[in-house]
């Protein structure tokens with residue numbers, strides 16, 4: 091860690107950094123920021139939640155000319171929510187310097203974006219598909235861009251955005267500076283770095299494994315049919331502040347969020363078949379804690395930074411170890427603690443071991459929690475609620491009634507009854523959850539095959555690829 095004052099930043103950026111409450115630069119920031127200033131192409135790898143956004147955002151802002159009318163910086167990101175978030179962070183960092191970023195992504199009216207472009211943002215943060223749209227309409231001219239950042243480049247590759255990126259970068263002047271960031275750098279990414287970057291310098295923050303140590307990683311071997319009860323029990327035993335539950339498919343996410351709601355949890359789902367408005371609404375509710383459980387496909391696995399996420403549950407194991415790293419990285423951010431639970435069916439244990447071998451971190455095995463433990467958790471919640479009321483609520487009015495009650499009943503009986511009333515009822519009612527097949531051990535699947543799967547499954551919900559095709 092280094093002080094930001096040692097990084098020779100613009101005064102205005104330093105001021106923004108201070109106001110954001112950053113005290114010291116994180117390792118990736120202190121390594122990358124000076125190197126970007128030297129003008130090199132950089133490949134930056136550091137664990138999830140360690141400030142990669144500001145690591146590229148700060149030097150990007152520094153090199154923007156606020157007199158210039160055309161956008162000069164471009165950040166490409168795999169998902170719409172991530173594009174929005176990165177633009178927000180850049181706007182916070184750049185506000186005293188007068189550098190503005192605009193998020194441009196599928197699912198939002200293009201006319202609205204065209205209007206916003208007239209306010210001359212220096213930096214565009216885009217999903218590849220929508221950026222291509224703007225390029226074709228000539229509403230954005232890449233010819234003036236001199237810095238390009240590929241955030242989560244490996245994910246854009248998996249999603250099949252490679253050709254789009256190629257098309258985009260062919261229109262950005264060659265003498266640009268290109269930066270590439272991710273917490274994971276699978277080998278297949280080399281093709282991207284070779285094609286799009288010039289003598290890139292690799293900056294990799296030294297660490298024991300791919301995941302941060304402040305995330306406790308656990309797994310539970312559980313048959314498919316018992317997963318849902320197991321999840322409910324875990325939620326009861328230690329209620330999360332905010333939790334993300336990852337499911338494999340969109341249908342799974344729909345069914346799971348419905349089932350959780352039915353059982354009385356404040357849960358909603360997010361995936362790519364939802365309208366963008368709905369996606370925004372759900373994420374907003376999660377951020378302001380109207381709901382405390384977000385059920386998601388991998389659309390929420392990358393880059394999303396929501397403070398207060400204490401728990402991540404892999405209801406279904408992810409196919410790729412990379413996806414595992416990013417999913418669990420939604421907790422334990424910026425030095426905070428987090429816990430990740432992964433469910434593996436007996437057949438999937440070998441796949442889990444394969445994930446462990448990639449992350450170089452063993453998960454702690456835990457038994458399936460019992461109904462009794464879950465009930466204890468619920469009672470504890472009732473106790474907490476009662477004590478909270480004692481502490482914070484105005485209950486004087488009820489004192490007379492309480493005394494009358496106490497004259498006729500034993501106090502232990504009364505308190506126990508009050509607790510019982512406040513305890514969530516044992517689960518009942520049937521829920522609908524279509525079974526997922528166990529994942530096959532990864533060894534039998536090729537890289538290309540996996541990439542294709544993901545692309546097929548996710549198409550249309552990141553970067554609006556589907557719509558673009560129709561218009562063409």
Ligand SMILES: Nc1ncnc2c1ncn2[C@@H]1O[C@H](COP(=O)(O)OP(=O)(O)OP(=O)(O)O)[C@@H](O)[C@H]1O
Pocket residue numbers: 111112113114115116119136137138139140141142143144272273392393394395419420423424
């Ligand atoms: N120097 C700093 N000090 C304190 N907090 C910071 C600092 N830099 C960034 N942060 C905060 O840490 C959080 C995580 O940062 P960021 O989203 O950039 O992580 P990341 O490395 O891109 O993670 P991911 O791999 O998941 O995308 C954000 O809330 C960010 O504002």
Ligand SMILES: [Mg+2]
Pocket residue numbers: 142143241393
């Ligand atoms: Mg990031």
